[in-house]
């Protein structure tokens with residue numbers, strides 16, 4: 178039995194009976210059967226359904242968002258924004274998929290030669306709880322438009338969201354087997370990946386989960402895509418606009434109560450403006466309103482589970498033992514963790530080296546551009562980096578020196594349907610979103626037509 182527990186009230190919201198092995202097999206069979214027709218569906222029809230799906234989300238955004246808030250504690254305004262972003266990705270692919278997947282003509286000595294993009298079949302998505310709708314939609318919108326179908330193994334604490342996504346897709350008019358939620362625990366994932374009818378797997382989650390899933394997929398010679406953790410740096414150079422940079426850094430770090438892979442977790446500040454930035458950071462962070470996640474004006478909710486809040490507390494305690502200093506927050510009450518600022522963080526500190534998945538920002542100073550680059554790249558993760566400076570030429574000269582999958586100048590790192598999204602190093606491989614994302618799970622079929 179999987180349980181949904183409201184992390185703000187502690188109340189058990191719902192229990193979900195797990196699907197048996199034979200239930201799962203039936204669902205995969207249905208997906209495989211649906212794929213055989215779905216792959217021939219015209220772009221016009223797929224676009225129509227995808228626009229319907231966007232409409233379904235927008236028309237019911239409060240209900241879908243409330244399920245997110247109740248299951249994992251995301252403040253309701255941010256949950257509504259998440260649903261709106263899902264509608265955006267649906268509309269984006271409804272409008273662009275046909276063009277993104279048109280055949281690529283390549284001149285050779287053949288009469289005609291080109292690459293066409295054919296779907297693979299049933300794709301398994303293993304998804305996390307932190308953006309329970311968005312993480313699924315950024316997979317399923319391009320997958321369906323490309324002619325694939327999906328089965329989902331969602332995080333066990335957000336099963337109501339998973340069920341609601343299946344319902345939304347059905348309400349939009351997609352054939353039944355296009356997207357199905359599997360109510361299963363993680364133990365069952367291995368057999369599903371090994372099932373011949375599953376053609377590839379995408380996972381967003383932790384490094385251990387990604388490594389386990391990718392190993393099994395590798396043994397089965399199936400493609401995998403991994404979006405794992407991140408420990409993005411926010412680099413504030415001495416010529417930055419301090420007020421705007423700090424505002425952006427606070428959003429970058431404390432969005433989603435700090436539980437985001439792309440959150441800016443390590444603030445690196447030029448030593449000449451260090452004190453000024455720390456002061457502005459304290460002032461700005463103090464303004465964030467904590468409270469009941471169902472209240473419209475709450476910005477900091479609770480963490481999704483108490484064990485996660487305890488892990489963050491443990492990281493903080495180890496950092497303090499190593500010489501770091503808390504200048505704001507630092508206290509935990511069950512699932513609530515105060516927005517926390519920690520200064521004097523060295524590059525050996527656990528909160529510098531490990532991913533901190535909650536409302537805690539670490540601050541480290543640097544002297545030179547080279548030192549800043551070195552600190553950014555010191556992380557095992559490589560999802561993205563934000564650089565704050567008024568000197569665009571300087572910023573542009575630094576871009577190639579960062580190891581990360583994305584560099585944002587004077588902006589927080591964010592995902593956008595129009596831009597590729599993905600990391601390097603322990604942050605994973607492959608790209609989601611944009612025309613790169615829709616091409617991840619396709620057979621790039623080379624066609625060569627000769628005339629005797």
Ligand SMILES: O=CCCC(=O)O
Nearest residue numbers: 307437438439591592
């Ligand atoms: O947790 C990482 C994903 C966050 C996002 O895509 O905005």
